[in-house]
Amino acid sequence: xxxxxxxxxxxxxxxxxxxxxxxxxxxxxxxxxxxxxxxxxxxxxxxxxxxxxxxxxxxxxxxxxxxxxxxxxxxxxxxxxxxxxxxxxxxxxxxxxxxxxxxxxxxxxxxxxxxxxxxxxxxxxxxxxxxxxxxxxxxxxxxxxxxxxxxxxxxxxxxxxxxxxxxxxxxxxxxxxxxxxxxxxxxxxxxxxxxxxxxxxxxxxxxxxxxxxxxxxxxxxxxxxxxxxxxxxxxxxxxxxxxxxxxxxxxxxxxxxxxxxxxxxxxxxxxxxxxxxxxxxx
Numbered sequence: 001x002x003x004x005x006x007x008x009x010x011x012x013x014x015x016x017x018x019x020x021x022x023x024x025x026x027x028x029x030x031x032x033x034x035x036x037x038x039x040x041x042x043x044x045x046x047x048x049x050x051x052x053x054x055x056x057x058x059x060x061x062x063x064x065x066x067x068x069x070x071x072x073x074x075x076x077x078x079x080x081x082x083x084x085x086x087x088x089x090x091x092x093x094x095x096x097x098x099x100x101x102x103x104x105x106x107x108x109x110x111x112x113x114x115x116x117x118x119x120x121x122x123x124x125x126x127x128x129x130x131x132x133x134x135x136x137x138x139x140x141x142x143x144x145x146x147x148x149x150x151x152x153x154x155x156x157x158x159x160x161x162x163x164x165x166x167x168x169x170x171x172x173x174x175x176x177x178x179x180x181x182x183x184x185x186x187x188x189x190x191x192x193x194x195x196x197x198x199x200x201x202x203x204x205x206x207x208x209x210x211x212x213x214x215x216x217x218x219x220x221x222x223x224x225x226x227x228x229x230x231x232x233x234x235x236x237x238x239x240x241x242x243x244x245x246x247x248x249x250x251x252x253x254x255x256x257x258x259x260x261x262x263x264x265x266x267x268x269x270x271x272x273x274x275x276x277x278x279x280x281x282x
Contacts, residue, residue, distance in 0.1 A: 001062060001097050001140075001201055001234035003033025004273060004282055009240055010261060013038055013247055015045050024053050030265055034060035036236050037096070040247070042086050047093035054095055062201070062234065063091040064101030064144075066250070072106050074119035074153060077126035084130040092137035099134070100142025100175045100201055102151065103127070104163065107250040110152045119153065124166040131169035142175035142201050145191070147183040149252060155184045157191035157199075164198055177203035177238070178217050188218045189225030200233035202226070204272050209240045210257035211264045213271035223279040231281060237272055239264045 011026050012019035015037055027035045039045065042065070054061055065087055067073060073080035084103060091099045104123045127141065134141050145160045154160050160174045174195040178188075185191040192199065204222075207215035240253055241261060248254070258264045276282040 005034035005236040006032050007036045007238040020050050028057045037063045039063045039065045039087050042090045045090050047090050050094045061096045062098040063096050066102035066107035073123045073126040077122040080126040081129045085133050088134045088139050092139050098140040101144050105153050107150050115153050127167045131172050135171050141172045144175040147180045157195040173200040174198040175201040179205035182207050188221040192225040196229040203236050203238040205238040208257050212268035223275050227279040
């Protein structure tokens with residue numbers, strides 16, 4: 001997962017043949033090392049078509065998702081395992097390297113009270129089973145800490161590390177996101193330092209989810225911390241422009257956060273790449 005990548009939400013949230021062709025062509029145009037594919041409907045994905053496209057353009061990939069309500073691991077661990085196995089198989093069949101994101105629950109999952117030990121036990125049991133299946137397919141699993149408005153379960157790097165230690169599998173890693181860290185961590189760099197030995201993937205997202213460099217994220221602190229821990233994982237730009245209603249609802253995106261793709265890719269991408277070069281990360 002090394003190098004610089006981009007979340008395919010820049011071009012599509014529907015990973016069908018048309019969406020795959022559009023996103024992969026655009027990622028190649030911008031000379032990305034990899035793409036992050038949103039698996040909103042894993043069973044419907046034409047894995048062979050995607051794999052051929054990715055191989056043709058020598059583009060690597062990872063996949064990400066949030067679990068649907070009927071498969072929330074905190075409540076339905078067995079159903080979560082079944083759902084994750086399908087997503088893991090699709091990721092592997094496409095030639096992907098990892099399945100990451102809110103694989104422990106749903107985007108918008110909140111009970112109104114702090115998480116319970118039973119919820120964490122259910123999640124750990126589900127991820128133990130999923131990680132075993134993932135290992136047979138050569139896939140790594142990432143746990144993304146997201147903000148309190150999207151879930152009550154894993155909000156900080158420390159919580160992600162604790163969950164990984166519960167799961168006890170060497171193919172499970174921490175996935176951080178600058179947008180979420182800006183809300184939840186006590187200092188922009190502290191989450192990175194907390195997760196250092198488990199951190200293999202990070203979303204580079206602005207404070208409003210728009211164009212990187214045009215918000216409040218302390219980018220120098222983020223990149224300096226990544227350099228300090230010798231980060232060698234994936235750097236993935238994530239900005240949201242055109243969200244389908246069901247996704248916008250879960251992420252609470254109610255207005256345009258950037259003018260268009262040209263603004264984000266023309267201004268935000270060079271900004272992030274230059275910072276990465278400045279700190280010796282690429």
